Amino acid sequence: MGNEFGFAPARKEKSKHGYVGLQNQGATCYMNSLIQQLYLIPPFRQAILSAEDKSKELDKNDNLLYQMQRMFAYLQESEKRFFDTIDFCHSYKDMNGKPVNTSQQMDANEFFNMLFDKLENQLKGLPQEKTLKDVFGGALCNQLIPECGHRRETDEPFYTIGVEVKDKKNLQESFELFVEGEMLTGDNKYFCETCQKPVDTLKRCVVKNLPPILTLHLKRFEFDYEKMRYEKLNTGFVFPMTINLESYTKEGLEKKELLKGAASQDTLELNLLHPPEYYEYELSGVVVHTGSTDFGHYYSFIKERMPIQGRQEVRWFEFNDTSVLPFDVNQIPEECFGGEDQIPILGPEGRPTGEKRIRTRSNNAYILIYERKQPKELLGEGTMKRSLSVENVPVTKTNKAKLRRSSSHGTLVEAMKNEAPAENNTNVTLKNEEHLAPINEDKEGDKELAGNNNNTAVDESRSRFYEMLLQFAKNGQKAEVSEPILNDIWKENRAFIMEKHVFNADYFNFIWNLVNLYSPKPHELPREITKAEQLLETERARNSHNKSKAKIEDKVKVIKKEEKDDKKKDDKNKKKDDKKDDKKDDKKDESVKFGAPEVVVPKKDDDKKDEKKDEKKDEAKKEPENNNTNASNEKDKSSNSEKSREESIQKSKRKIKAFTKSEYDPEFAMIQFATKFVTDVYARAREKTMFPLWINRLKKFYQLNHDVSTAHSMTPVKMSLLT
């Protein structure tokens, strides 16, 4: 029965996994895939939802921050399977200030950068101003290392790092290339302003500060100068589930260089700014692009950050527009690494020929989201509180840096209390503060180079990130949503839940069974006497003494056959007429095409009285005839059958009346309820055609209870509501 309805809200129910999808507006999968990635980062979600919208007086339709808040709120609170992103798309303007063209595919990384630009502007002056930096913001360091030792460094903040895919097998190789740098020699020598002469110089870019969420953009779209167009690189590119990024950071590289120079590692103890955990990252999301430069599709694989619904382990999901499905993380190599497949070539009989053909995998990772490994005790409230509090730790000059780095690692704080000062144990100590001093003294260098202040800012940023994460966990893994938005969503949720329950085949069946409980069954209802029965009776009455039973029955059979044939003909004619009518009506009104029922207008009381009078007259006429003929056994039988039918009718009426109370009439309530059910709920549907079966059922119901409805003066007005 369920298949006969075109409207099934249950299908729009939120995935049982607890996540809501996003509707694709044509070619907006690049938005959807990235927005889901951002939504699943709790501190970012919390910051966006808690940002107070200062531009209340402006049109909210054009307010990107408001629309993003609304979208995140729906993703968190909605009961529906997906959210319609049309308002968000409308608020997201292109370079010309026009709403983005939703039917035009865009680059996901470009969208990421533009979105962050816009958000940065909108969050200015708000408490959440630093959120983007706290969560995604890192810093690169462009270094010039001349032979003379007069280093120059400039910082470059980043939200994403672009890594090469071309000719690289894996992420590690790309990072090595990233920090490798180049030697400026010969004519290209760097002019050292301190020495006032050109010197051979190493120019490189290294990672200075790592953000809690590291976004890596794989450069798969390369400009082909021969074809003068962008081409997608589908070559295999492996990335690990966990990665240690220390080797690619400034301090990591310096450590390497020192180690090279040191005679033995045993004599070397390095006192770096960050603990080892700072460099440990694990994969938490992949934006996949499938297809070519011109035609393609984006979707995301994302790891939930905290296990929900009482589960012990976090799961991975595939967020593909409106669909949210569990994803087996072991499938990442097949789904994200790209490369080629070797497919065996089959012979004419379907047997493998031994030869293989190569097929390029067009589905591969485009953006990688790595997240700093969270301390295992993060979700343990007590531990986290301790980790965020440094009040009980004695603050001395020597452990200042340790205090800062310990802000996100409770265990370290405790360990540090018992730890002896490090300076006495070191033969060669690399203290960043001392090492960087000459650069700070360099007046022409960037004043915001790495140093105490900068590292303090980094640690504060990390603290804020973990505080937000903790708050999120405390709130039952929900970010707080502003009341007006929340009320709107829940109003919609309530209506949706009710619709889900009511527009349901089981509910229809229940109502149908209920309204039929007290209606007489078809065989209990009075019915018209057929021609065959009439003839049978008259023949029996006239010829009972002349003809045998068999002959009468034969004649009746012939009449019945004739009647059946007539009926078939009538039906065919009716169907033809109906079809003709339908065709005519189709042109006029679509709703009739789906079979709006004929209205059975109940007869008025006056008509019924007239009928009864006629019946009495007929009976009076029949009586003398019956008296004239001799009463045979067969006649007795026929009169008995009539009586029994009448008795059954009376019985059914008595049965109904037996339930009837002075103040309450189940029959009437039943009719009233059925009418109300249809008129109040279903007739309000914009398209009545969604409920043809139900309407037909009601039609049958009214026909069945024709006499009952007339008895209770069902007005034609009510009946007409069904059409």
Next chain:
Amino acid sequence: MQAVPEAPASFLFKLLLSVLKEVDKYHDSCDQYFQLLEHLMKDYEGKDLPELLADFANKVIQHPIVEVSSTSEEDKVLIGVINLIYAIVRKDSNFKQQCAELKLLEEVLNNCLFAVPVSPIKSGPYGAKCKTKNSRQACFRLLTELARDCPNNFKDIVDLLNYQLKSCKCFFWHYPRHCINSS
């Protein structure tokens, strides 16, 4: 005089019933337990059916919301208890009126079938106790049976349904066509 031995079905029924209190511990695998109880109920000859009915009704009323969505795992305990009540009223229709007195009609219709959260819920399952197909069908079957040959129950159910229909006025009918046809 020698006492008449208890019928095996009744004996087994009582035995099984004695562990009903702990059935929540085995919510994942109790469906066959309830099926057996329901089957044995047909031949049960004990005179404590009114008390049993009251216990079952109370269990339905006090049962927490377990089902998360229509596609989640069904609440086998609630389905089992509702089916036991159904078996009792099928066995003896005189108990139908008692069900109404125990406020079972309101509970099943309002809380098991059509409960809608009034305010936003922060955590845990919410809404109707019965969200899956099987649990809702069990409720509908029970309500239909309670209304059969019992005009008072029929009246109460119709009144409750009418009241529920009144609350449907907030329906959004303006679904975009593509939303309707998309799935």
